[in-house]
Amino acid sequence: MPEMIVGKSATKYDAFAKVIGEAQYIQDLTQPRMLWGKILRSSLPHARILNIDTSKAEKLLGVKAVLTAKDLPGRRIGFGNDNEVLKRNKVRCVGDEIAAVAAVDEATAIEAMSLIKVEFEPLTAVFDPELAMAENCNVLVHESRGSNLSLEYHFETDEAALAASLDQAAVVLEDRFTLPFVTSSAMATHGCMALYRNGELTIWTPTQVPFLYQHELMMATGIPGNRIRVIQPTIGGGFGAKLDMYPYEAACVHLSMVTGLPVKIVFTREEEFQASRPRQPMIIDLVTAADRDGHLLARKAKVICDNGAYNSWGSTTPFVGMQTISSLYRVPNVRYDAQIVYTNNPYSGAMRGYGNPQHTFAVESHMDMLAAKLGMDPLTVRLINANQSGDVTPQKMKITSCAFSETLREAGKELGSLPSEPGKLRGKGIAGLLHVGGGARVYRSDGCGAVVKLDDMGRAVLLTGATDMGQGSDTILTQIVAEVLGLEIKDVKVINNDTNLTPWDVGSHASRTTFIAGNAAKIAAEKVRSQLITAAAQILNANPDQLLLRNKRIMVEDAPERFVDIGKIVRSLHFKQDGKLLVGEAFYDPPTEMQDNQFLGNVSAAYAFGAHGVEVEVDRATGVVKVLKVAAAHDVGKAINPLAIQGQIEGGCAMGLGYALSEEMKLREGRVINANFLDYRLLTAVDIPEIEGIIVESDEQEGPFGAKGIGEACCIPTGAAVANAVYAATGVRIKELPITPAKVLEGLNKMRSTFDT
Amino acid sequence: MALISFMINGQPWKGQVEAHETLLDLIRDKLGLTGTKKGCDSGECGACTVILNGLSVNSCIVPALEVEGKEVLTIEGLSRGEVLHPIQEAFISEGAVQCGFCTPGMIMSTKALLDSNPHPSKQEIRQALAGNLCRCTGYGRIVAAVEKAAKMGGDDLAGNDSREISDKV
Numbered sequence: 052m053p054e055m056i057v058g059k060s061a062t063k064y065d066a067f068a069k070v071i072g073e074a075q076y077i078q079d080l081t082q083p084r085m086l087w088g089k090i091l092r093s094s095l096p097h098a099r100i101l102n103i104d105t106s107k108a109e110k111l112l113g114v115k116a117v118l119t120a121k122d123l124p125g126r127r128i129g130f131g132n133d134n135e136v137l138k139r140n141k142v143r144c145v146g147d148e149i150a151a152v153a154a155v156d157e158a159t160a161i162e163a164m165s166l167i168k169v170e171f172e173p174l175t176a177v178f179d180p181e182l183a184m185a186e187n188c189n190v191l192v193h194e195s196r197g198s199n200l201s202l203e204y205h206f207e208t209d210e211a212a213l214a215a216s217l218d219q220a221a222v223v224l225e226d227r228f229t230l231p232f233v234t235s236s237a238m239a240t241h242g243c244m245a246l247y248r249n250g251e252l253t254i255w256t257p258t259q260v261p262f263l264y265q266h267e268l269m270m271a272t273g274i275p276g277n278r279i280r281v282i283q284p285t286i287g288g289g290f291g292a293k294l295d296m297y298p299y300e301a302a303c304v305h306l307s308m309v310t311g312l313p314v315k316i317v318f319t320r321e322e323e324f325q326a327s328r329p330r331q332p333m334i335i336d337l338v339t340a341a342d343r344d345g346h347l348l349a350r351k352a353k354v355i356c357d358n359g360a361y362n363s364w365g366s367t368t369p370f371v372g373m374q375t376i377s378s379l380y381r382v383p384n385v386r387y388d389a390q391i392v393y394t395n396n397p398y399s400g401a402m403r404g405y406g407n408p409q410h411t412f413a414v415e416s417h418m419d420m421l422a423a424k425l426g427m428d429p430l431t432v433r434l435i436n437a438n439q440s441g442d443v444t445p446q447k448m449k450i451t452s453c454a455f456s457e458t459l460r461e462a463g464k465e466l467g468s469l470p471s472e473p474g475k476l477r478g479k480g481i482a483g484l485l486h487v488g489g490g491a492r493v494y495r496s497d498g499c500g501a502v503v504k505l506d507d508m509g510r511a512v513l514l515t516g517a518t519d520m521g522q523g524s525d526t527i528l529t530q531i532v533a534e535v536l537g538l539e540i541k542d543v544k545v546i547n548n549d550t551n552l553t554p555w556d557v558g559s560h561a562s563r564t565t566f567i568a569g570n571a572a573k574i575a576a577e578k579v580r581s582q583l584i585t586a587a588a589q590i591l592n593a594n595p596d597q598l599l600l601r602n603k604r605i606m607v608e609d610a611p612e613r614f615v616d617i618g619k620i621v622r623s624l625h626f627k628q629d630g631k632l633l634v635g636e637a638f639y640d641p642p643t644e645m646q647d648n649q650f651l652g653n654v655s656a657a658y659a660f661g662a663h664g665v666e667v668e669v670d671r672a673t674g675v676v677k678v679l680k681v682a683a684a685h686d687v688g689k690a691i692n693p694l695a696i697q698g699q700i701e702g703g704c705a706m707g708l709g710y711a712l713s714e715e716m717k718l719r720e721g722r723v724i725n726a727n728f729l730d731y732r733l734l735t736a737v738d739i740p741e742i743e744g745i746i747v748e749s750d751e752q753e754g755p756f757g758a759k760g761i762g763e764a765c766c767i768p769t770g771a772a773v774a775n776a777v778y779a780a781t782g783v784r785i786k787e788l789p790i791t792p793a794k795v796l797e798g799l800n801k802m803r804s805t806f807d808t
Numbered sequence: 809m810a811l812i813s814f815m816i817n818g819q820p821w822k823g824q825v826e827a828h829e830t831l832l833d834l835i836r837d838k839l840g841l842t843g844t845k846k847g848c849d850s851g852e853c854g855a856c857t858v859i860l861n862g863l864s865v866n867s868c869i870v871p872a873l874e875v876e877g878k879e880v881l882t883i884e885g886l887s888r889g890e891v892l893h894p895i896q897e898a899f900i901s902e903g904a905v906q907c908g909f910c911t912p913g914m915i916m917s918t919k920a921l922l923d924s925n926p927h928p929s930k931q932e933i934r935q936a937l938a939g940n941l942c943r944c945t946g947y948g949r950i951v952a953a954v955e956k957a958a959k960m961g962g963d964d965l966a967g968n969d970s971r972e973i974s975d976k977v
């Protein structure tokens with residue numbers, strides 16, 4: 052039966068509220084008698100706290116509370132418990148939380164902060180992860196650990212076979228790739244509002260992971276988890292930065308506890324740059340070996356990740372990056388080593404792609420360099436190594452649906468038609484990607500709950516644990532429920548933002564929502580559907596197998612004049628003895644496995660593939676790179692909402708282009724010196740070229756209606772594609788993002804001087 | 809403190825403002841018009857765009873004192889009840905809205921553009937929106953929405969503007 056709603060573009064569920072300015076973000080929420088909170092942050096990257104004098108601040112008219120570490124229960128937070136809500140003895144990065152203030156208005160809170168006196172003893176700091184790991188480094192970010200190494204990751208296939216393959220190889224490439232600090236820069240900054248009342252905490256916060264957040268907040272504050280209600284306002288962009296429970300949020304809760312009033316804290320844009328979690332910078336030493344026909348024989352990567360001062364999600368990104376090294380293209384022999392190193396820099400978290408944009412930049416630059424070395428076409432070298440359906444990768448990831456080759460062919464197809472102007476050099480480049488597309492089992496559960504209730508007027512309400520942070524999962528889920536129940540999209544409402552109402556979910560990360568929450572919603576709706584059909588069969592005196600749900604009716608397939616309205620069926624179940632409610636619930640946890648301690652296991656029920664083709668024009672005199680066009684082909688399994696996918700692709704590519712060309716959080720002694728949008732260059736409407744999204748369908752058997760995840764995939768290969776295009780245009784190979792005019796010019800000059808000599 | 813009066817979405821407003829108060833804080837905090845967003849508070853993101861005497865401005869860098877006697881249009885003044893302005897319609901139908909935080913500012917910049925240039929080229933649209941940052945969409949759908957709004961509205965987009973309506977009462 053052809054689908055009626057799934058597969059067709061639908062406008063975003065909450066777009067109406069957003070275009071009239073009625074959607075409420077954390078910035079817009081308020082409560083009677085609400086106080087404004089502010090966090091006093093460290094201006095030093097590394098220092099001992101000798102004394103904090105809050106007496107003047109406390110006396111300021113309008114100040115209701117001033118908290119420092121001594122006022123808190125002293126619970127440690129963060130992954131590995133290496134962090135504190137307010138720092139007691141030592142600050143380890145600029146922006147570290149020292150004190151929290153609540154006052155009647157924002158201006159008073161700001162004034163109070165300026166009245167707090169902190170006596171520091173500055174300590175030598177370390178900002179370079181390689182130096183932090185050097186033998187002679189005498190700076191310890193966390194003394195108790197004895198070294199600056201936070202975590203290590205190691206994966207390898209058979210050692211002897213790896214060594215042999217390197218010996219046999221016709222080509223062995225070895226290069227260092229360097230990736231900078233960049234940051235999510237959601238247009239809405241972070242913020243939360245806490246209200247502790249009668250032993251119950253309600254917290255309004257734009258988290259992407261409400262249930263994990265609930266747990267983390269319990270650990271941070273000591274409030275029992277069953278006394279914490281998390282409500283998400285409209286989320287003004289997440290991109291991974293809103294996966295963490297931040298120290299300021301626990302501080303805000305404590306401010307509400309001591310004042311007995313609602314307290315709200317909202318980041319300034321400068322705070323957002325300095326104190327929200329950026330994408331992890333990496334140094335990747337990559338070895339790629341191939342035979343003379345271009346078949347990959349081996350890949351080895353040594354990765355150093357700048358963790359910053361504490362662990363956040365950034366310290367687990369090698370988990371994903373490792374999959375890129377081992378499994379993007381068929382490569383039989385692999386070794387991967389990553390070190391997560393503490394420094395006194397801001398600490399990195401999750402950002403769209405979760406380690407994958409960094410690793411893909413290295414791998415896909417090498418694929419092009421390999422092609423050049425062998426005199427092969429970049430597309431051919433990729434096609435002969437591309438993953439295929441049925442492959443099991445060295446990490447035991449099982450590739451199910453896979454249209455990788457098709458996306459590679461599509462991405463390069465239309466580029467390169469226009470001739471260059473004088474003084475300008477044109478070139479095109481491609482790069483592919485592999486990412487989880489069917490959830491990611493990073494916890495023992497990768498599940499999501501859904502409840503569908505169908506009311507007597509034929510209105511369905513979906514309660515889902517899945518968070519919409521702007522990407523459009525609300526819309527996808529209404530489409531799925533409407534499709535299953537034969538309703539219109541407008542007949543389906545979503546409740547997805549209140550842990551008191553919604554069923555449990557791991558959260559919106561790992562591009563898992565369409566796949567996991569979609570499956571959960573589908574199964575829950577199917578349970579309602581089967582009850583409906585049973586009831587309708589009785590009313591219509593028909594065989595259940597002959598019944599069809601269409602246009603809010605259930606009809607007999609060959610005799611459509613015999614029908615009953617869905618609302619009427621529901622009413623018939625309500626208005627009778629022993630009646631029943633039409634409610635379906637489901638908990639979908641995909642058929643995947645946790646990786647073992649060797650990093651082996653099929654973490655995702657499906658994998659997303661894709662490729663970006665980019666055409667650039669480089670100005671020979673200035674080194675400026677202009678992107679003329681991006682063609683982004685993605686294997687999405689099945690496009691449930693093509694318009695939403697186009698939006699994801701365009702947004703992902705724009706983020707990828709920023710990573711490639713303009714974005715870099717510049718640090719001086721751990722301080723972000725370009726903490727504003729004038730100096731941190733997000734690309735604008737004039738910088739972004741035409742982006743052609745190409746949807747390739749591969750019908751994933753496990754996915755809802757065949758769909759796979761797409762959210763992160765679309766920002767992953769852009770950086771490498773741009774670097775490859777710049778090389779094609781100029782012969783200059785840039786191994787360090789962003790590709791600034793200065794780097795291009797330096798490369799051009801070097802080439803000129805090589806020719807001269 | 810100073811007493812000012814001005815027109816906001818076709819209605820007069822009179823009240824005290826502080827010398828350092830911005831138009832953005834005035835309309836968000838005092839008037840409760842929170843549809844206008846604060847993304848940076850320093851004139852760099854466009855989330856706070858409103859129309860001041862027909863021109864788009866970043867309201868976070870306009871002192872409240874400066875609007876004395878002027879007319880301000882915010883996102884709340886664009887639709888007439890349930891009837892959306894063609895620009896709003898187009899933003900919905902073209903998929904120009906994701907997280908939506910940039911949307912009110914984008915729409916107001918678009919309104920200012922189309923009021924002065926009803927049939928802009930793609931390049932003119934991109935230029936006009938260059939001060940409005942969006943992290944979600946990559947701008948492609950937004951540009952498409954502006955093109956569509958220009959078509960939908962023809963030369964008379966003002967016809968669906970509540971400011972015009974209330975002026976008549």
Ligand code: FES
Pocket residue numbers: 845846847848849850851852853854855856857866867868869
């Ligand atoms: S808030 Fe005014 S320009 Fe950003």
Ligand code: FES
Pocket residue numbers: 238287288521904905906907908909910911941942943944945
């Ligand atoms: S839609 Fe999110 S910033 Fe534009």
